[in-house]
Amino acid sequence: MRYTGLGDFLSRGTKVLAKGPVALVFAEDAVEIDTTLRHHQQLGFTSVIVFMPTVFDLPPDLHDTVHRVDYDLRADGAVQTAVNRINDAAPGVWIYYCYNAEYLFFPFAETRTVAELLAFHTEERRDAMLTYVIDLYAGDLWRYPNAVSLDEAYMDRSGYYALARPDPANHNHPKERQLDFYGGLRWRYEEHVPQVRRKIDRIALFRAKPGLKLRDDHTFSDEEYNTYACPWHNNLTSAIVSFRTAKALKSNPGSTFDIQTFRWHNSTPFEWHSRQLLDLGLMEPGQWF
Structure with a gap:
């Protein structure tokens, strides 16, 4: 499924956020977008959503399994804006975010x-998980x-x-x-x-509220x-x-x-x-x- 922007996704695609964990991938360039998405699918995320400029392409086999949101990441605070609006639309759902060429x-x-x-982490009364970004x-x-x-x-x-x-x-x-x-x-x-x-350090996994x-x-x-x-x-x-x-x-x-x-x-x-x-x-x- 493809959406023309964040607003379009939040008006038509919120059912994707009904059950987590949900992965948000922000594609800053065209490097390793496909492997990033496939890696997180294989980890068991219920939904994988990629935010990427319109000029970037997705492999055909990902068109039906990844939710694509056309998005300009060059704007100031673009990632924070998207994460915060997704948070507001999905209370109680576990959310993860990363960039392309990053692998959890x-x-x-x-x-x-x-x-x-995350089920175990929730049982320990934790609503977020510290993640180290290893180069x-x-x-x-x-x-x-x-x-x-x-x-x-x-x-x-x-x-x-x-x-x-x-x-x-x-x-x-x-x-x-x-x-x-x-x-x-x-x-x-x-x-x-x-x-x-x-x-x-990055708090990359968190429960929306x-x-x-x-x-x-x-x-x-x-x-x-x-x-x-x-x-x-x-x-x-x-x-x-x-x-x-x-x-x-x-x-x-x-x-x-x-x-x-x-x-x-x-x-x-x-x-x-x-x-x-x-x-x-x-x-x-x-x-x-």
């Missing part, structure tokens, strides 16, 4: 569905000048850290159960990344949604492996000529398996076994 992984993803993941990059930028290769993808196996998140409303004391996470290409090439864009607002730093207006765990024990976290930063660094004239390769002594091939991310401590199974 969670503990035991090879044998369990995202619906099972992927092609090993050979001469062969893959846009830094994207699913077959030869690399990631950093170390170099990740967290800092306390100050609360301006409370004399900059640390916020309870909230941290700012850093690492990957945004850390290694921080001179090319604005400071407000260096964090790698009236009045909830996504902010431009990937956090929500309800501070409990931004916590990494409940007060009494560790909770599940997930990871999004993403070519987005690598693409940006190689397409930006201010950084592309400074980068001949993203590989360094802590690079390792990505195995496209949740076990690797668990072993590296890049997501947390919590009490889910």
Whole structure:
């Protein structure tokens, strides 16, 4: 099904939002749109909705299984606007959002569905899940000048850290159960990344509720949604492996000529398996076994 815009989708397509979890994919360019959509379909999302410019094409086999919304992502706050309006239209439904060339992984993803993941998370009285955005990059930028290769993808196996998140409303004391996470290409090439864009944490999975607002730093207006765990024990976290930063660094004239390769002594091939991310401590199974 194709919709001419967000308004058209919200007037004709809200039945898609009746049951979750629902995946929202925002296509900033034409890179790996099809693999992004198929990956999230295979995880078990009830519906996959892609927001993309009219000039981009979908493979014919996805026309009947993906809901396409013609959408201009160049406008300021385009992603936040779409997520917030979908939130208002689907109270109580679990929603996930990402960009093209990003792939969600969670503990035991090879044998369990995202619906099972969120059912357990809901039983633990959690309405949101912290997700770490882990940078992927092609090993050979001469062969893959846009830094994207699913077959030869690399990631950093170390170099990740967290800092306390100050609360301006409370004399900059640390916020309870909230941290700012850093690492990957945004850390290694921080001179090319604005400071407000260096964090790698994202609340990518959340349960919609009236009045909830996504902010431009990937956090929500309800501070409990931004916590990494409940007060009494560790909770599940997930990871999004993403070519987005690598693409940006190689397409930006201010950084592309400074980068001949993203590989360094802590690079390792990505195995496209949740076990690797668990072993590296890049997501947390919590009490889910």
